[in-house]
Amino acid sequence: MNTRQPDRAWVLEAVRRIEADFQRSSDTHLIPLALPGFAGIDLYFKDESSHPTGSLKHRLARSLFLYALCNGWLHEGSTVVESSSGSTAVSEAYFARLLGLPFVAVMPATTSAEKIAAIEFQGGRCHLVEDPTTIYSESQRLASELGGHYMDQFTYAERATDWRANNNIAEAIFGQMRLERHPEPAWLVCSAGTGGTVATLGRYVRYCRHATRVCAADAERSVFFDHYCSRDPQLTLAQGSRIEGIGRPRVEASFLPDVIDAMVKVPDRWSVAAMHELSRRLGRPVGGSTGTNLVAALACMERMRAQGETGSVVAILCDSGQRYANTYYDPAWLEQAGLSCAAEQRAMSAWLDGGAPPAALAAGWRLAGELGA
Known part of the structure; x- marks a missing residue:
């Protein structure tokens, strides 16, 4: 972080x-x-x-960005990193571009060309790994190396959303x-x-x-x-x-x-x-x-x-x-x-x-x- x-x-x-x-x-x-x-x-x-961005994950990405901003985890120029090869990555790439931030999605090398294209269309970059089990550790490593922030949807999804209102x-x-x-x-x-x-x-x-x-x-x-x-x-x-x-x-x-x-x-x-x-x-x-x-x-x-x-x-x-x-x-x-x-x-x-x-x-x-x- x-x-x-x-x-x-x-x-x-x-x-x-x-x-x-x-x-x-x-x-x-x-x-x-x-x-x-x-x-x-x-x-x-x-x-x-x-x-x-065409999916339920748009709500999650919005909440994750607001949560990271209000916790002081994002700053101008931060690289946003996420472990996702699907809809979450597409939505996070959208919000990163809205804020003028670079975005990297860490995903298995077997990810389809269509998914990669969808993330790149929103301004994101795809970082492919051969072993799918390493996407979490690789995301953390990449965020640290780039001086950025790992969103980590699988940890923060339930707490980032304001469930009262x-x-x-x-x-x-x-x-x-x-x-x-x-x-x-x-x-x-x-x-x-x-x-x-x-x-x-x-x-x-x-x-x-x-x-x-x-x-x-x-x-x-x-x-x-x-x-x-x-x-x-x-x-x-x-x-x-x-x-x-x-x-x-x-x-x-x-x-x-x-x-x-x-x-x-x-x-x-x-x-x-x-x-x-x-x-x-x-x-x-x-x-x-x-x-x-x-x-x-x-x-x-x-x-x-x-x-x-x-x-x-x-x-x-x-x-x-x-x-x-x-x-x-x-x-x-x-x-x-x-x-x-x-x-x-x-x-x-x-x-x-x-x-x-x-x-x-x-x-x-x-x-x-x-x-x-």
Whole structure:
């Protein structure tokens, strides 16, 4: 961490620029999705793809920059470094350019050319490493060498966001739901990448004394679900998640299981199937993590339907599917990755129209907390 005393005038101007950028952007949309098979239960998607950098991570990057500025960690000319090959890097590069700061994303050498181009388009530079497990230590080394600051999203995501107010995503959702048929959601559903957004949702509903419950959706290759069940902080996996932006091979400091009411671990093939079916129904492509969220939202709705409850469920639409034209939307890529899902998509469609949860999914997903047996 850089120890140079920042120039106060520069910091105040930097904060003003970030806040002005926020004021220029209206809040993201809340999109209802009609589901004939779930009478009395309304499903909405909080569309985070409409941010200037196209994803939920725009909120996180804004919070991380404000947190670093107000803690005195950034100064004029600081090089900002982050461990990310995806949406967080794109969003942080945007804010670094807004402040006139250089930005470096540390990422595996296998990162796709499309992702590198997206970060470079926002003015960032990509630093590639051969061993993906070294991105954290390499980020710290690079920040020290350049006299800059390592943002470290996986440590600071949950604490950088003002979860009480400041138009965080939870406050925005409740404000937008105010005139709906069921204004207080029964469930909020969000997948976990750093865990910061889930922590914000969980803290906010408690702070505002809402009856709303929070469900975290997890990817197949991730330790978060098992950590939620066991509370073992040492869990690790040798493989990274195939659902971009969510799931982690280690327990991150920003993942707070105690503010989560339930979890759903979704098989990757079903996440991709749900992604494709939701894209068909919305008329535009969404990303794989949004498919994961849809499956988890349906698990919550199934529990409500079985118990005769009515109400609303809000899930997060994390990013646009346009970023994945060469992966999740490429049949050849899906086949090679073992994620072809035509049969699963048909089963998802039947479920959304009123059928029962697909037997293959019910046998493969894992439920915990209030959704567990």
